[in-house]
Every structure is written in structure tokens, then in C-alpha cells.
Amino acid sequence: MKNLLIAILLIGTVSFGGLYFHERANAKRVQKDVTTLNESLTEMQTRLDEQEQEAASLKKHLEKTRDTALAKAEQVTHLEQVITNQDAKAATNVNPLAEMFKSPEMKKMIQSQQQTVLGPIVEKTYADYFGSLQLTPEQSATFKDLIMKKMMVGANMGVAMLGGDLTDQQRSDLMQQTKDQTTAADNAIKQFLGDANYQQFQDYEKTIPDRMTLNTFKDQLGASAALNADQQTALLQAMTDERQKFKFTTDFSDQNNVSANMGSMFTEEKINQFQSEQAQLNQLYVNRAQSILSPDQLNSYQQFLASQRDMQAMGMKMAAKMFGKGGGN
Numbered sequence: 001m002k003n004l005l006i007a008i009l010l011i012g013t014v015s016f017g018g019l020y021f022h023e024r025a026n027a028k029r030v031q032k033d034v035t036t037l038n039e040s041l042t043e044m045q046t047r048l049d050e051q052e053q054e055a056a057s058l059k060k061h062l063e064k065t066r067d068t069a070l071a072k073a074e075q076v077t078h079l080e081q082v083i084t085n086q087d088a089k090a091a092t093n094v095n096p097l098a099e100m101f102k103s104p105e106m107k108k109m110i111q112s113q114q115q116t117v118l119g120p121i122v123e124k125t126y127a128d129y130f131g132s133l134q135l136t137p138e139q140s141a142t143f144k145d146l147i148m149k150k151m152m153v154g155a156n157m158g159v160a161m162l163g164g165d166l167t168d169q170q171r172s173d174l175m176q177q178t179k180d181q182t183t184a185a186d187n188a189i190k191q192f193l194g195d196a197n198y199q200q201f202q203d204y205e206k207t208i209p210d211r212m213t214l215n216t217f218k219d220q221l222g223a224s225a226a227l228n229a230d231q232q233t234a235l236l237q238a239m240t241d242e243r244q245k246f247k248f249t250t251d252f253s254d255q256n257n258v259s260a261n262m263g264s265m266f267t268e269e270k271i272n273q274f275q276s277e278q279a280q281l282n283q284l285y286v287n288r289a290q291s292i293l294s295p296d297q298l299n300s301y302q303q304f305l306a307s308q309r310d311m312q313a314m315g316m317k318m319a320a321k322m323f324g325k326g327g328g329n
Helices: 002-087 096-102 104-125 127-133 137-162 168-193 195-205 208-220 229-245 255-260 268-289 295-324
Strands: none
Touching: 104 127, 104 137, 104 208, 127 137, 127 195, 137 168, 168 195, 208 229, 208 295, 229 268, 268 295
């Protein structure tokens, strides 16, 4: 009997032991499944959070795009109204183009567009100088803003001049105001950079016209004819050298002189003389470029310079219509 009882207990122990290990194995599998499920839920939650962030970003972008579109539409409406108003004056002796630029709406729209256009120009034209200073992102943003403010001084003067019909005193006051604002902008840049870096900045600024020309030319070249780094450096140096040595009879690049003498500057004779001299300077560019560019690149460069000169002539002729006869009042 005793042996039978022990056998029964042994069988029960083995049975319960087997059941225990079986349930323990099941528990581990369940725990593993729970862990996997939690990981899946965490991943799903992360994806959901990312999607919500993307949705919020898209919503913000759409709202910004909508606001921009509405602002542009409003500008177009103002412009259409201004043009309509000027059409009524076209039959009179009043210069409708000059009258149009007197409109506050037109001036505001032009200034807004100038800021939009100048931003990328500053970014591209001053890229090499920004890189040489090794600025932090915050310092770089501050410096770009200072340069933008300086450039907008001249741009705003141009907009004011577009109104035409300024008296000598008004033009003198505008020139003095522009000079004071430019000096203030330069002082702010000097304070930001320090004396040594500011001298480098002034030297760099002397190359800005050539850098802008070079950037425009690069943008028009196809990928197969793109300039390499050595070509860009050499062509920029050649253009800067030739431009600084060349002496124009009437230098329309001197903004202060042009703005102060609108009526006497924009004459047919002086414009034609300037265009002739610009063609001479362009030929000097081409002569220097022969040892820098490939034949295909050189041909594209010649066509580009001719196109730029034609566009320049068109702008000067338009300015002559606005200022040539009555600009010197």
C-alpha cells in the first residue's frame, strides 16, 4: 500500500511538473507575443505621430501658400487698377509710365518684389565670402540681413526716382537721404565684421558686378558646358581686371552721379556712347576668355554678353523717355 501511495504521488508530481513546465512555456510565448504587440503598437504610435506632424506641416504650408496667393492677387488687382487709371492719362502730355510709378501701390509692390529677388542674389553672390568667415547660422543670417538692408537703400532710391518730375531740391534731398542711409548700413556692417574683415568685405564688394554677371552666365549654360571651378575663378578675375581698368566716358554704373544728373545723363548721345564703350569692354572680356573657356563655352559667352548689352540698352532707353527731357528740373 505504501509503495502504491508513493507511486501515485510520483505520478501526480510528474504530471503536475509537466503541466507546470507546459504552462510556463505558454506564459513565455504569451509574454513574447505581448512584447511584440507592444513594439508594434509603439511603432504604430510613432508613425501616427509622424503623420500628424506631416499633416500639421502640410496644413501650415497650405495656409502660407494661400496667404501668399491672396497677397499676390491683391497686388495684381492694385496693379490693374493703377494701369487702368494711367490709361486715362495716356492721351495727355503727362508721361503715363512716370505717373504709374508714383502710385503708392506700385511702389509697395516693386519694393516687395525687390526683397524677394534680392534674397537669392545675396545668397549666391556673397556665398564665397560667407564661407570664408566661417560664421554660425545665426551670424550668417544677421550678416545677410545687413547686406539686404544696404541693397534696399539703393533699390528704394530707384523706386523713388521712377516717379519722375522731381525738382532739383527734391532730388538733392533724396540723394542726401540715400547717402546717409548707405553710410549707416556700412557702419552696421563694419561693426559686425570688425576692421580687418570689413576691409576684406569692401574688396569683395568691388567684384560684385562681375560675380552677378558670371552667376547669370553659369545659370544659362547647359550641364554639358558647365564651368569648372578653375574656369569660374579665372573668368571672374579676368572680368574684374578689365572692368576696373576700363574708363567709360559716361559711367552709368556710378549710381550717385546718375541719380544726381538724370536729365543730363540720359541723352541719346551719351547712351549710344556708353553702348559703344560697353561693346569694347565686352570684347576685352572675350579676348581674355579665349584662354579660359572651351570653343563652345566661348561662343555661348559671346552670345550672353551681347544679350546682356541689348537688355541694358532697352532699360536705358526706357529711362531716357522718363528722365531725359524733364529729369533735370
